[in-house]
Amino acid sequence: MTGGTDVVIVGGGIIGLAAGYFLSKAGKRVVVIDKGGFADGASGACDDMILFQSKKPGINLELTFESLELYKRLIVDFDDSMQFKNLGGMVLIENEAELAIMEQFVREQRSYGLDVELIDQQDARKKQPFLSDHIIASTYSMMDSQIDPFHVMRAFEKQGSKLGMQIIRRNAVEAIDLLGSGNWKVSCADGSSWEAPTVVNAAGAWAPSIGAMVDLSVPIVPKRGQIVLSERIPPIGETNLWNAKYLVTKLHKDSATALSEEEKALGLSLAFTRSAGGTYLMGSTREYVGYDKSTTIAGIKGIINLTLGYLPRMSEVGIVRAMAGLRPETPDGKMILGEHADRPGFFTAAGHEGDGIALAPITGKLLSDLVCNNRIERRVDELSPNRFGGTAHE
């Protein structure tokens, strides 16, 4: 089938489906093609955070604010809560060195409009009675929110389908060619092909291989994140939890905070979040292992050790599952969003690293505006795929 398609989206994760929904809403005839099943990639192996506190002031923080507002509107439009929750978050501080750096970071975030504060040990324990004694302070923000990725993806799919969006699964894109007509021809493994003036590369960690089909270099690297899931237990605290240790080492390369050998090797940092199903998601690793999506015993043990360091009583809780997703990392930590120079009609929307869930709505909306040539109220130049210089694939 070829006729009558305006946009082919390669990749049916949360970004591809969000883009498909917003483009369909804008009147475009959209086909989404994915090599795997529903939520087979990073969008199905992640936590559910719309997280503000990890972000430095800048475009990622701004986009998270905008995305949260969009989510709130979609919840009304879809008449579906998508399990949205607003539990807030705490970043746990273990020593004076971390505290000094986090004081500065919180000041910067507050100047950017983030409602975040530092609380002392006593207040931290009021919100989290099971915290280890060695936690001396914590940040606290009520803004950190969460929404269930599976619900979001199914809702985008359902609402997009009502507008005519087609979704093809278990069919890999094998070639993309520019035709004399100016249309792109997208050819799939099963022999089918689609022609459209616009193609969107929303393939996440696999975006480089899709870019390479049109001789483009897309600088995204897969970073493996393992997550361990607990059995369903009652809430053990008010908020979700992160640790300052990893954040601090990112903010200050020479910071006094020492990561253990295990933490360094696995890129471990704490993310302890309550899922829509009442289980806890415990993460995560950050590993450069190519496209290997396996979970490992070393990774699972590392995550458990890390978690028990902050919440010793969790040792009595059962784990039921582990999963791993490939976070698509860019060189500067910002997503890639826009049309490629010299490839008219070829767009990329990928590279969200750990923020795909948080940023899916705003990405889909901005992409749709870019494709439709709508006026965009914010600057998106710094997200352009052309910011990395040469476009030729090496």
Added chain:
Amino acid sequence: MNCRPIVLEAQHMSDESENRDMLICRCEEVTLGEILDAIDDGFVTVKDVKRATRAGMGLCQGRSCSRTIARIISQRTGRPLEEVLPKSYRYPVRPEKMAAALSKESEDESDR
């Protein structure tokens, strides 16, 4: 695995509304109706249905219901069971206390 009357009846109960409330995944309390709706929306493997409905995401991780769901999908869509069932299982295959998991030996080669 013997999946008993639920499955034997699945073919002709598919459209009978009185059976739509029957629990298929007991851990997550997912009903036959929710599973049939997901299949009709294009979610046609056990993993697809799991992610779309939470069936199989609970304490037993699908050990009770995944074959039942596979048969329901297979009967509804005509797809063979081997295309519908998950192809791999990963550690932990059954719930384990966090403290106990730490004593597990690191043998990542077997962890596929």
